[in-house]
Amino acid sequence: MNATSVPATIMEMSRTSPDTMPTGSPLPEILGSLVELTAQRERRTLEISLLTTLRELMPDCTVALYNCRWIDGHPWWRIQLDHSDQAVQPNQPWALPSSKILRILLQQEERQPVYQTETGLCVPLYQVNQVVAVLMLTPNHDTAVDHTLLLALARIHENFLNLLHASDSDTLTGLNNRRKFDAQLYTLVASQHAELPRLPFLALLDIDHFKRVNDSYGHIIGDEVLLMLAQRMQQYFGEEDGLYRYGGEEFAILFRAVSAEKAQAILEGFAERISNQPFPQVGQVTVSIGFTQLDQCFVPAQVIDRADKALYHSKTNGRNQVNQFEALQLQGFVQQAEVASGDIDLF
């Protein structure tokens, strides 16, 4: 099913299978749930909306959502939300699923939309032909589950996951794109809490002399360097760190560290790894990095300006190095910008 066929399917359900509709779930209620579901623009709120909808439409079932992560071809999973929406803390440890679920995820069993397990029903959700999440449904007592309704909601959720992924991703590198970066920086700046044990930082990273790569080896090899750099970022940084293609040959990283010194060490470790691991055909590539600590005193435009100034300092002082805005400011190398009437003006 694709996104455009969804409304027809729901209308069809209401016409052709009225007796399979759960009691108390008339068409207006289902449509209301769909409106709510499809208004979401973030994966977590989309997931909460799906579970709320299922809970409302199937009150006799317990529902849980697991997210899947693939490492070297093996699926790991962790519970993301359960029936009560709030009960699960984010970032539970990843675990190996049971052998039955493993067979389903690896598609060793004949691919079906719904699988029967010991405890109930399992509905895999796909992205580019790979399972990215699993809905687990346990009926209380002997309640019959309306498979048509369950599958329609699962497919709608899946379609929206895919749309979200497409609108948030950079097509060349697969990293998050600038649109996603702007949204997440805004959220992070607005929601910072001083009591969090690890401090938030923004780093801007730019490949050194990238024009020479394009000029010497061609644009396609240049693209490959961008892709490999993105892959090395994914291997080096943690799964909770935000990695973005900021534009052209520039990347952004939103990450946490216990101190500015530790943040500097993390970024220097990455720059060193890049310069020490030659790229196919091109050889050595180096990167320059500027970073700054996020602070509620500064709006997103100021935070970006601070990281950018630190990056510019790295570029103009020999490249292949990492600088923090706050340290440069103390030494008098850079100045703070202030926001006036929506623009950034220097003091």
Ligand SMILES: Nc1nc2c(ncn2[C@@H]2O[C@H](COP(=O)(O)OP(=O)(O)OP(=O)(O)O)[C@@H](O)[C@H]2O)c(=O)[nH]1
């Ligand atoms: N292959 C490829 N090149 C790109 C892409 N986006 C931007 N570029 C190239 O990136 C290069 C950036 O060049 P400059 O801004 O002069 O920077 P630089 O050569 O990296 O020099 P410094 O940043 O000063 O070290 C240009 O040649 C752009 O054409 C892309 O998606 N693919």
